[in-house]
Amino acid sequence: MKSISLVSAPWPLYNRPSIQLGALKAYLDKNLPEIKTHAHYLYLTFAARLGYALYETISTGMWRAEVPFAALLFPEKKDEAARFLATRLKGTPFYRSLDPASLSGRLTEISRCLLDEIKWDDYLMVGISACLGQLTSSIYFAYEIRKRAPDSIIVLGGSACAGKMGLSIVKTFPVIDCVVNGEGERPLLALIQQATEGRKPASTPLKGVVTRQTKPEEIDAAQISDLDTLPLPDFSEYFRDLASLEAKKHFIPRLPIEASRGCWWKGASRSSLPAKTQRGCAFCNLNLQWSGYRAKSTGKIRQEIYALALRHRTLSMSFMDNSIPYTKDVRLFEEISSIGVDLRLFCEIRAGVSLGVLKSMARAGVHEVQAGIEALSTSLLKKLNKGTTALDNIELMRNCESLETMSLNGNLIMEFPLSDQKDVDETLRTMDFSFPFLPPKGISFWLGFGSPAWSNPMAFNITRTGNHPFYRHLFPKKVLAGLVLMIQGYRADKSLQKKLWAPVRKKLAQWAESYDSLHTGRLHEPILSHQDGGGFLIIRQRRPGNAHMIHRLEGASRRIYLFCESQRSLSEILGFSDGIAHDKVLAFLRMMEDKRLMFSEGDRYLALSLKAGGCRGLK
Incomplete structure (x- = not known):
């Protein structure tokens, strides 16, 4: 046969x-x-x-x-x-x-x-x-x-x-x-x-x-x-082909791991998009091949990781999921940790993952995450239907920075057709507070076939769509005329968007330069860090050119600042600082924000400094 x-x-x-x-x-x-x-x-x-x-x-x-x-x-x-x-x-x-x-x-x-x-x-x-x-x-x-x-x-x-x-x-x-x-x-x-x-x-x-x-x-x-019910993936012929190469071409591969299919956010989101527009992130077309969302059990994922590591004698693996499941609690990562081997894992996550879960991920061997940052403006995030806020993104960036063993990669989408001056102004303001953390990569918006923005273009200030003009360099005209392809071209006010986002591009380059200059040498501290003295707190703010600043918080100021290591509402802060006049608490919060030691959005606040030396241990 x-x-x-x-x-x-x-x-x-x-x-x-x-x-x-x-x-x-x-x-x-x-x-x-x-x-x-x-x-x-x-x-x-x-x-x-x-x-x-x-x-x-x-x-x-x-x-x-x-x-x-x-x-x-x-x-x-x-x-x-x-x-x-x-x-x-x-x-x-x-x-x-x-x-x-x-x-x-x-x-x-x-x-x-x-x-x-x-x-x-x-x-x-x-x-x-x-x-x-x-x-x-x-x-x-x-x-x-x-x-x-x-x-x-x-x-x-x-x-x-x-x-x-x-x-x-x-x-x-x-x-x-x-x-x-x-x-x-x-x-x-x-x-x-x-x-x-x-x-x-x-x-x-x-x-x-x-x-x-x-x-x-x-x-x-x-x-x-x-x-x-799916069997363990069979990569035997890849490893056979690898073994057949001359010795100097050999390497230890990364293994792909599949924990889920589809996008849980696309199904679970309450869409902020215009009427008659499909759910999910406005720009995303990554899940066209799936309907709905399904995930393997934590036990199944653990079993596959362990079996593949033993079979192929490698410990580096990448989750292929658009967003890894089970990030609301530590179950999956405790299962992976229980394997008892030194894994090196990559996965994609959304903002909103708590520091506790990130620590559990790090203990399980997650060394690198790709996060759906996309924007540092809450008004733009709403237009993108991300279901997150600028504060959520800042908190994720801060928490990943605090974990010395985990690096965060993310993109900043610019020139989205619905962007306006408010989005840009919010982005520039947020960037002022983000300089202590690894900057995202700036990318221009591109239109994907099947995305919500493609499906309802007029709602996104897009007047016409079609295969991207670059495809003309690849396919003869008659062939291209019959094809519908993944990257779409579109008509919109692109010159306006480029002009709007020019200050962000400039500031993003300055951010990257500043971050790199403060992370040279074999050893470096966080750009914004604190040491806790029990009754007082020392905050060190490093700046390019050795223009560093030192701040000391005493008593209640220290307690309130540390209370805000995860984002807190004003009512929570006032309740925590019971006995202190509200106007004094508000004055303290404003002072922390003026010094770029805290970030606020609406009535929510977040302390930005990291424990000196990073999260020593992951307990």
């Missing part, structure tokens, strides 16, 4: 196996043990042969990643694609040294060698995973595999072909027999069972499968209701 092939083409991160291939292979092996499933991590071999540094440079830029194989797919676009690639390489080590023609030659040669090593006509079906930055490479390999296996069924799936995007792809590229919409386990299983009976994908409609005959309103998905 013929086998099944699962393929991941360039350009995923080379140092971790594909969660899509690992999960699908394990599921198919469990449910179709009589049919062999092989996973082909083509991107790993490409990375090794191109060189890891060059591969990483290309793979970490979405537009850079789509260019090289577009030039191979459409030779008539190679010169234009080469010029475009040069613009996207600015600021990288390969800006002047990389010759696009030479790169195309190397990719062609590596592709030919890889493809010729595999007997493609042994496969009944080839499933190709296409996520961000993988569309052109996936289509290219589909055509090359078709040349070698004209009778194999070629299926595309992944976030790059969710919904109407997938329908446009299957209609535009005849080499693709069908597209899986949403998660792939159940649809792919049904497709294989259908194929073993000699039936083609379009012969009988299948839930979650999109063919050229599918109407837009007929696009649906077939999901696993209970994620605890």
